Amino acid sequence: MANTLDPMDLKQIISLHLDGFSNRKIGSTLGISRNTVNIYMKLFTGSQYSLKELLLFDNSALSELFSSHTTLDVERHNELMLYFEGVNKARNHPGFTFLYHYQQYVQLAKDPYSYTQFLEHYRRKYSKEKGSMKLEHEAGKEMFIDFAGKKLHIVNKETGEIIAVEVFVAILPNSHYTYVQACLTQKRGDLIACCTGALNFYGGVPKAIVSDNLKSAVTRASKYEAEINRTFKDFARHYNCVINPPRGYAPQDKALVENAVHLSYQRIYYPLREMTFFSLEDLNREIRKLLSAYNNLLFKRKEAIRTELYQSVERQYLKPLPSSSYELKDYRKAKVQKMGYVYFSPDKSYYSVPYRYIGKETCIHYTKGMIEVYFYQERIALHPRNGAKGSYITNTEHLSSTHKFYSDWNPEFFKRKATPHGPYVLSCIEKILTSHDYPEIGYKRAMGVIQLHKAYGSDRLNNACKRALEGEASSYQHIKNILKNNMDRASLFYQDLEQTTNHIPVHPNIRGASAYK
Structure with missing residues (x-):
């Protein structure tokens, strides 16, 4: 069955045509086919009346003139x-x-x-x-983020000072599922913490994060190729996504998040207007309650609630979260010193790197718990961070063979080295090690004594140490002189006298030289 076009529609076609509308635009405006408009316009122009005269006809007369032409099949x-x-x-x-x-x-x-x-x-x-x-946005493709222009406030409980706080807003544009969090500043650390909170709230990661041209996110804004902040880029690498800032002076690129900010004024700011909060934790706890109610309101445009749209469509297209949260990184330049360490200025401490990089310029990436040293984008050292000032943190794998030998020096090491050469050598080494308040001095002298066995042999060294101990002169230089002058081969003076055959006959009233020690 077909219907004839209503006479009022005919008059509207004529009126719009006289106003300069094309046939296509007339059809779009009135919701009828362009071909139908074309047919009627041919009939109008082919009739004996002008278009202005046709407008003066009443409905019944106009219907009679053009009654045989139909429109659509209902x-x-x-x-x-x-x-x-x-x-x-x-x-x-x-x-x-x-x-x-x-x-x-x-x-x-x-x-x-x-x-x-x-x-x-x-x-x-x-x-x-x-x-x-x-x-219209693809599910799971983007997360829009921005800071609200208006601020919320918390009160310092001790001083009564009113502190203005920033409000971070994130939205998944396909489902319009929204996240809101208060933070102290818009600085890099707070931005990273808020983005981490948003991704944890969504339970997944989109392909891209669309940020406004914030100083903490974008180092240099550009219409074609913005320069992303190094830390924010590293954050995106950790979560396996990209940062895609909008074009400068193109507000339509971020219209959705701007609208989300506006709605947060209505649904979150307004209900909080008469409440007082003494900490960010309390404020965010109340924000989460209001946010849950907001996400469960009917979204008229799509005739569903945001939570339902997120759960039914968008969530399945988000990538999984990594096993660990991102730790904020900072960076320092450092030259590898001759001893094979880089100086880490924030803690005034030293960290070892492989000795082959001595003299090279490196970049230190550090978090609260970790130190990484990079040379031309290649990580050459990794250490747990030690906050003790002036400390030397060493990985023995980084040391040369000579350095590894010296790094093993301790009292037990020297005792083990001395034992094979005889008990008097061991006793002499123990006495040297305990005679110095600064252990490194004793280590050097003990090593000097032990090394004398290479030139004189273990037996002579043991005898020399025995003579040095009896003379209470157990130093490296004294033991060396004993060996050099062959004194280890001669008996002690008094022993020589007693062991020599005497021409005086033995008599109980005669005492030998040993009585005069």
Whole structure:
């Protein structure tokens, strides 16, 4: 069954044509086919009346003149409109194509429209969405972030000072699922903490984070290639996503998050207006309650609540969170010193690097618990951070063979070295080690004594140490002189006298030289 075009529609066609509208625009404005408009315009111009005269006709007269021309098949059209309701709901899913749904429509419809008419009728029905088609976003692709222009406040409980705090807003543009968090500043550390909180709230990671051109996020803004802050870029690498700041002076690129900020004023700021908070934790706890209520409100544009849209569509397209949260990194330049260490100025401490990098310029990446040393983007050392000032943190793998030998020096080391050469050598080494308040001095002298066995042998060294101990002169230089002058081979003076055969006969009233020690 077909319907004739309403006389009022005919007059509207004529009026719009006189106002300079094209046939295509007339059809779009009135919701009728462009071909129908073309046919009626031919009839109008072919009639004996001018367009202005036709406007003066009453409805019945105009209907009589153009009664034989029909428009659309209502049943066929209604069938298509019902099918479009399901098509429009599916627009949120990645991979959506009109061709796929048209092929399904052809199989279901008795008298299907052509593909061109299928698209024309869809755009006509959802004409309001046509202009903003570029704002429709793929699920799981982006997370928009921004700081609100207006601030909230907390009160210092001790001084009564009112402290203004920033409000961070994040939104997943496909489902409009929103996250809000208060923080002290817009600086890099707070931005990273808020982004981490947002990703944990969503339980996944989008492909890109679209940030405003914040100083803590973008080092240099550009319409074509912005320079991202080094720490923020490292944060994105940790979470396996990218940073994509909007173009400068292009507010349409971040319209969704701007709208989310505006809605947060209504749904979060306004209910908090008469409340007083004494800490960020208390403020954020209340924000989370209001945020939950906001995300569960009916989203009129999509006829669903944000939480439902997120759970049913967007969540499955987010990438999984890494096993550990990102730790904020800072950076320092340092030259490798001759002893094979880099100086870490924040803690005034030293960290070892492989000795082959001595004299090279390096970059230290550090967090609260870790120190990493890089040379031309290659990590050459990794240490747990030690906050003790003036400390030397050493990985023995970094040392040369000579340095490794010296790094093993301690009292037990020298005792082990001395034992094979005899008990008097061991006793002498023990006495040397305990005779100095500064152990490194004793280490050097003990090593000097032990090394004498290379030139004189272990037996002579042991005898020399025995003579040095009996003379209470167990120093390196004294032992060396004993060996050099062959004194270790001669008996002690008094022993020599007693062991020599005497010409005086033995008598109890005669005492030997040993009595005069």
